[in-house]
Amino acid sequence: MGFKQLLLGGLLTVSVSFAAFAAEKKHAVSMHEDIKYSAGFNHFDYANPSAPKGGKIRLSALGSTFDTFNPFTLKGITAEGAGRAFESLTTQSLDEPFTAYGLLAETIEMPEDRSWVAFHLRSEAKWHDGKPVTAEDVVFSFNTLMEKGHPRYRFYYADVVKAEVLDKRSVKFTFKNGENRELALIMGQIPILPKHYWQGKDFSKTTLEAPLGSGPYRVKSYESGRNVVYERVKDYWGKDLAVNKGQNNFDEIRFDYYRDATVAVEAFKGWAFDYRYENVAKNWATAYEIPEVKNGLINKLRIKHEVGTGMQGFVFNLRKDKFKDPLVRQALAYGFDFDWANKNLFHNEYSRTNSYFSNSELASSGLPVGRELEILEKYRGQIPEEVFSKSYMAPKTDGSGKIRQNLKQAVMLLKKAGYVIKNKKLVHAKTGANLDFEIIINTSPAWERIVLPFKKNLSRLGIEVSVRIIDSAQYKQRVDTFDYDMIVSVFGQSQSPGNEQLNYWSSDAAKRQGSRNYIGISNDIIDELTQMVVNAPSREELVMRTRALDRVLLWGHYVIPNWHLKVARIVAWDRFGRPATYPKYSPGYSAWDFWWLDEQKEQQLREKRAQ
Incomplete structure (x- = not known):
């Protein structure tokens, strides 16, 4: 599926014996059985596992305001970056067309006809409050998203006929038929929600109370209509997973809101924020003809990719x-x-x-x-x-x-x-x-x-x-x-x-x-x-x-x-370290996901600006 971020969910819970079925447990599954990274791999090729942690990155968001941190419903305007607090069962590599590797799930199994899929959760997976992520949380998430989430969930998972808790850390989804080969992989992309947090709360309403998640970041602070700041979870359970190495490097991620793209460009040039994905050709050609670019204080990057442009x-x-x-x-x-x-x-x-x-x-x-x-x-x-x-x-x-x-x-x-x-x-x-x-x-x-x-x-x-x-x-x-x-x-x-x-x-x-x-x-x-x-x-x-x-x-x-356009156009202040290669199936606008703060560059940048 290339670069997909589809967040979906819902149905029923039945506890059964795990012995009711069996198939090979795998660390990853792909659309057409072509898996690049074998079990026990250390990190994705496009990530730097030695990237240092620390520092802040400041980004921009275009719009007038936001009114919810729940990105899974039809109501409201979601705060930029809110999805970083949540995780799914699997995560996708960005240098393969569509291969899903275990994230919350340690292993995945499915029969040859793909009429069902089962996920077995990692024992170390936990919520930000320290409680473990369980199979009941997975089925609760599925049910809740189908019943109260964005309408796309009910449509997207119409072929799922049953969701079952097999044991504390195992869950199985059964499908109407095995014709939809992608559905087994798509099930791994369900955002998983904590059942104990949402009980007694109305999931369908907008909320500026940051929901509990299990991801690498959580909300630190916000000013509605002005900014939102996320902080890295210091004891994040998945920080050492191979699929996460070289990512989530910044201690803080800040999004400042701008109503107008022209204003945002001028703010960037004044170092109000650090990184901008430029989608206006005129800006790319003329707006950055400034000394900071000529002197190397700002990097102007064209990143080639092979993402379908649709x-x-x-x-x-x-x-x-x-x-x-x-x-x-x-x-x-x-x-x-x-x-x-x-x-x-x-x-x-x-x-x-x-x-x-x-x-x-x-x-x-x-x-x-x-x-x-x-x-x-x-x-x-x-x-x-x-x-x-x-x-x-x-x-x-x-x-x-x-x-x-x-x-x-x-x-x-x-x-x-x-x-x-x-x-x-x-x-x-x-x-x-x-x-x-x-x-x-x-x-x-x-x-x-x-x-x-x-x-x-x-x-x-x-x-x-x-x-x-x-x-x-x-x-x-x-x-x-x-x-x-x-x-x-x-x-x-x-x-x-x-x-x-x-x-x-x-x-x-x-x-x-x-x-x-x-x-x-x-x-x-x-x-x-x-x-x-x-x-x-x-x-x-x-x-x-x-x-x-x-x-x-x-x-x-x-x-x-x-x-x-077959390249991503990025301007960024020269304070970051970057991997040697970029994943070919990443559209490039979030290339900073794999960057890190380079303290030496940061110091040189501040000295040059002072001069």
């Missing part, structure tokens, strides 16, 4: 009648001039995205052949014919800003869809409805410079677009309830797509508030193709099924594709 785009909400016609959606794509934006706004940093699985072998290209074509033939006549006859390419221009030919294509498509111009407005010939719509943007004014030229181009077609920047809390509420015409969003992808695809594309997810089917896709064929991806029996079959799904999504014109 699909970022302008997302249509198909729940709105105006966007139900694919001809309309295709036409509007001709109004977005990526090539001009890349040249004039992005300093030619980006590549246009032409796949929902970009930057990976899972991306479709050319025309379908072989097994991929065989999968799609079943649906010929029910899916767009272009799936078989054309390789998808988002509309292109020469970058001059003159897009007359593209707009002519849009007009042709809109006429086919039944639209005409009346009084300089585009309206439907039969219903009289216009095609005006609103784009909502989360917090960042930087998106205005991208959206406003798009708005201007569409106005030439007689379409009025309103652009509204709203704060994080309001944005989350509107997105969770699908109260929008269009948003800008990302459908992140890993090297091993699985259950999360149901949350993106399935008909069930389209009806469920809080899901990530932002588009509102409700299509039987896409449901079937998505389930085929989830049930893929081998890596080769997974690639073919994913490419087939990709083609059908692309030719549905559900989004107007944006762009992607």
Whole structure:
């Protein structure tokens, strides 16, 4: 699955004899039986086991406020970094597509058909109050998340039919069938909660009382809307595990909140915080042309990775009648001039995205052949014919800003869809409805410079677009309830797509508030193709099924594709030590997870700044 952080949970508890089943106990399990690190390994290759502990790192968070430290419910805005207090049964390596190694669980076992999975907890695993983590805690977590947690848990684990306590430190999950090969691994990602802490408390409510966890950090202090500080747990039970060596190096992690990304950039340059993942190309090209970078006080890093970049785009909400016609959606794509934006706004940093699985072998290209074509033939006549006859390419221009030919294509498509111009407005010939719509943007004014030229181009077609920047809390509420015409969003992808695809594309997810089917896709064929991806029996079959799904999504014109970048752009004050290598399946924005404070660099930095 590559880089996945899916936190899920819920069902029933039954105590049975452990002797009721048997399978080989393993230190790790993988999607397709290709485990890199053998039992007894010392540390991940991309971590420095000799990294010193100590010091502080200061980071930024974008938004106006937070109101909860419980990241597992639909309600509230979660404090940045809150998940660091919690742990799961397994943890994933970042230099393999999808292999899970024991964390709270010492060993994992499952049969060849993957119809169930069992986890055996480490005897030393304990909560921050010193009490042991038990199998009852695991089943309690599952039940609680399914019953009171975010709606995605009930959806994501619909195929789990039974959760059983086998003994004090052993738990078993049984599935409806063994077709979903990923589910056994996904079960290891459940966040484990302490039963004794939550009894008598309402899990569904927001809370600024930091919940009890078992992880390497816990909340030290906070000012709502301003900052939150986490402290390293000095007697953290798992500090010497191989999967943790070289990580969790800072004594304190502080997040300061900024309402505006531009303000955050200026604050960074003034050393208000230490590290910034830069996702704005203009900032990368121009904002850091300062003496501190030239003199080496600030490091400007481009970290290459092989993480699937997925699909970022302008997302249509198909729940709105105006966007139900694919001809309309295709036409509007001709109004977005990526090539001009890349040249004039992005300093030619980006590549246009032409796949929902970009930057990976899972991306479709050319025309379908072989097994991929065989999968799609079943649906010929029910899916767009272009799936078989054309390789998808988002509309292109020469970058001059003159897009007359593209707009002519849009007009042709809109006429086919039944639209005409009346009084300089585009309206439907039969219903009289216009095609005006609103784009909502989360917090960042930087998106205005991208959206406003798009708005201007569409106005030439007689379409009025309103652009509204709203704060994080309001944005989350509107997105969770699908109260929008269009948003800008990302459908992140890993090297091993699985259950999360149901949350993106399935008909069930389209009806469920809080899901990530932002588009509102409700299509039987896409449901079937998505389930085929989830049930893929081998890596080769997974690639073919994913490419087939990709083609059908692309030719549905559900989004107007944006762009992607194959490196992580990071600026950081020169006070840290860094490992010699970076994991290829880490997206890079949290590279600091494996950094540490270098006291010599810290001293030199302070001396140079004083000069």
